[in-house]
Amino acid sequence: MKRSGNFIEMDRKEFFEWLINEKVTRKITHTQEHHTYQPDYDDCGRYSNLQLVLNMSNYHRNTRGWSAIAQHITTFKDGKIVVGERSFNSNPAGIAGHNSGGICMEHVGYFDKGKDSMTEEHKKTIAFVTAALHFKFNLPVNTQTCVYHTWFASKTCPGTNFFGGNTKADAIKYFYPVVEKELAAMKGVSYKPTSAPAPKPAPTSSKVNSSVTHIEVITASLWTYNSPDWDDKAIVVNDGEVFTVTEKIKVGGGYMYKLKSGLYITANEKYVKPTTLKKQSVEKKKELVEVTVNSLWTYASKDWDDKELIVHKGEVFTIVGTYKVGGGTMYKLKSGLYITANTKYVRKLK
């Protein structure tokens, strides 16, 4: 995290934490995608990200006469994100006549066909930041809630080659699926492309009373489910792993527990048994790791940017490997996911 004047530069993880904690009282109805056109990628080589934002701020305030920089968020070629000066509680100066309720993102570059070729880091950041805003403000992703400047003005912004094109059809085909995938990871569910065949109606399910707060898996491997539907398989969990239960549900002829991660698991006592966290920590002999903070990311690979699911305090997972990743350490879990080994967030059970 770096600061200069009114601005803060962050990476994706820092931005997510910053955004989640930001108090926003204005009603947010949509997000706006813009490219800056000027400055462009060449300028990214000449100035630091913060300097580019300071230059834009000066221009917007001194030449255009606005009270603050036009946008809430600026993203860069190297994947970094800058916020500041334009409060999330004030409308942006992004789209004439369509700023009320908007959050304005300016992506530094000129993304018309044949101009700047967007880097992979930048693509990932744009999808991530958009998804994080839709997560924070609980917005669906559609042509009303996630808009391109060009739909309201005779400009090409955010560029004729922005994620494959700048029309509504392009947004639906190329951009929204990438945003939805990031959003699903933030919600801790598996992403199912909308182009997939429509799912059949889920079996009827109803909540039942239960005093179970945690369960332990007592079979070698066991499916979890994205919804209360035995056909909607998510990820496999393993013997000895412990999960937090939020409710018990009757699904078709059987029962499921809903887990705090949003996933569902069978309640059949052949496969899971009710447990308490304390008992768990003294009984286990193999290598297990327990989450000690309220929510924590897991990763799909040995990459701190490759976030997958959020797990919760008191949940226990089987460790199958330990790896140095960048300046930190990750455990590989039996499910195939990775988690930090930092003792600020997890503890190893003996």
Ligand SMILES: [Zn+2]
């Ligand atoms: Zn624009």
